[in-house]
Amino acid sequence: MIDVAVIGGGPAGIAAALALRARGVERVAIIEREGSLGGVPRHCGHPPFGLREFGRILTGPAYARRLEAKAEAAGVEILLCHSVLGLKPGGVLDVATPEGPRTVKALRVLLATGAREAPRSARLVGGARPLGVLNTGALQAYVYLQGLVPFARPVVVGTELVGLSALATCRGHGIKPVAVVEAGNRATARWPLGLLPRLLGIPVYYNSQIAEIRGGTRVESVLLRDGTVLDCDGVLLTGRFLPEASLARLSHLVVDAASGGPAIDQYGRCSDAAYFAAGNLLRPIETAGWSFREGWTIADYIADDLAGGLPSTEGGVEVVAGEGLKFVVPQRLTRVTQLRGLMQLRVNAPVSGQLRVRAGDEMLACQHISTRPERRILLDMDGIKIPPEVSRIVVDIAP
């Protein structure tokens, strides 16, 4: 019997495994479907990674290798090329391995399966289906893992941070983006990063979306909704991250439709208390450093739990994302005398107003907020008192 099985060997999963070992938990295993640990940073061949964790600036692959070495040195059991296919109640996992299917049992399981970008299908981008329509993750795997390029003159969709990272990847590897297409009226990434396309001399089409991808075998052009045709040989769809929550969705665990990840309480506990979740699986999207810290924090709670130290989930309080909010994590609060920790929020549209936490008509917390989509929004739960009869609180933004 394993004490804690961590599913996913990216920054959150590795940090959790390190924290658990540091707390003296005996048998900690990372179950990773790829042939090496590290997760997404393995194919982000650019800085900055590792500042928070290692006090220096690394490229993604160097950061991934350091994480892997740390896990090995800490005595974590590392199961590579192991694909978890089923989550059963109480911490029983169905796992595919090159030696045949097996079952893994653990006292606690941490889900840390990360996130990925929405593919073309999920965005309902119409037109033909030629070669050359990819996400940033796939492009980076081409360039950094295989030394290949899938196109030479793509149109890049989106201006989240990852879209700008994609431009940098292109620029460093002989790919010349012909345009950036952004649905909003300005760049999603913060100033001055949003200026990058202009600095690279790449035209940006704001308030613009692809109506149709055209081409036979390969992409030949895209038609924008305003009728503009851009000649290109590829389409790079960036951002719009989705938690990689398919395991949870196919299981008995409750999944939050708003965040796309499993519903958790303030300790990262899922609807089955044998399961915890951390990292970008919880919400799109945070940095590797954030995920690392989150994995560490939640692993601490898991260690507490193994020692009998976490309060019962009985009589929990539902947390609802109200007006103006895309999602709230955690989605449930376990009742304690002194709430601690942070709520993570995101919005769908640029908004300015009062961020409120209410129980019925009673205001539990209120602060001014001015923010935009994809920006990190945190709400400190310290000091929030939930009345005993309340079973549901609403977080919203009043203009």
Add this chain to the structure above:
Amino acid sequence: MFDVAVVGGGVVGCAVARRFTLQGARVVLLEKGADILSGASKGNSAILHTGFDAPPGSLELACMQAGYTEYLEIRDRLRLPLLESGAIVCAWSEEELAKLPGILAQAHGNGVAAARMVTPGEILAREPNLSARVLGGVLVPGEHLIDPWSAPLAYVLQALANGAEVRRNTEVTGGAFAGGAWRLETSAGPVACGTVINCAGLFGNTLEALLTGAADFTIKPRKGQFVVFDKAAARLLRSIILPVPTERTKGIVVTPTVFGNVLVGPTAEEQDSRTDAGTDEATLRMLAEKGAEILPGLAGMGITAIYAGIRPATERKEYRVRQAPGYIALGGIRSTGLTAALGLAQHAWGLYAGAQQPVANLIWPQVPVLAEHGARDWQSPGYGEVICHCEMVTSREIEAALRGPLPAGDYGGLKRRTRAGMGRCQGFYCNARLAELSAGCFAAPLAVGGAHD
């Protein structure tokens, strides 16, 4: 010199090549695409139909029922899947409800005796996630689901194993029939044969005009768009949910697939282009909403894939089968072609009336198991590694699909043979690996070059 040149490597061409080869004819299959199933056969709804709603007394019905029977006979030996889902024709309005007795009578008239009326209560007991607005239905237990790509692949592999030749990237550009033999001109050199069997699908009339001077039928391309929902949706539905059909089309179907997804489609859009299988956002959104009306749990469910197929409809509803000296046309084979292909192949053999001796000691190649309910490759040790995590495709499967008697000719062919890249992430994780593994295999490679540092 071949006895027969089958022109077109869609499901009908593959089935015909198999039937004629098994009967002892020397067969060559000519396909202009880089792989088989490059045209109409690459996008359909993957249903093995009983023919319950086919026109009574029609050749289409006869071929569907013969094809259905033969599929069930041969599928174990070729290792082809069957998901015995059953179908329910559901009425959602009084008007549709009034049509159900006629549909049932037609089903019984067509020999589908197991079809019966079902009440809303029975429907919801069988399909508890279906919208409770359903007013009634006709249950057709014999409607099943199959793998629309492995089936034709198995047919053509059996033809190959028993002596047929398959030439891809070979487009027929002309031909002359003299002295009881054809000399076909193709993009890959001349081919001599006794009989041409036109299985050219969307280009059936073009080929007929090219070879005989005039075409007896006109192809009216009819596009159908589809939305494929995530595997998490599969537990919402067991049966194929059919609409009450109209004159023109069977309408929008909500169905499980053998791959463990839920499929919604197709639309029926007349168009001039035989190649433009483009989708559009408004229609895809409409399909997703239509699906969620029928199966409310689809609302908010992830969309895994979007695609369109083009049916080779003609100016008339029926199959356009005709024979002339040295020539058989199997034209206008629409959405029922997947079911009817084996039956059409039998029918074509009957028309041909060959005197050859059937092959003794038939070879039965087996195709990879891709169905979710089957024993997938990853369940057997020694698979190497998983390349496509969404669909659990192994490196052993990828390597097998890139080798063998009919290796994948393009990325689409690789996807259809293995399901790699067809899952929820659509290649986010595996596309670069597939580019590496398939390097040198395709005329249109995934990677256009090396990365400059």
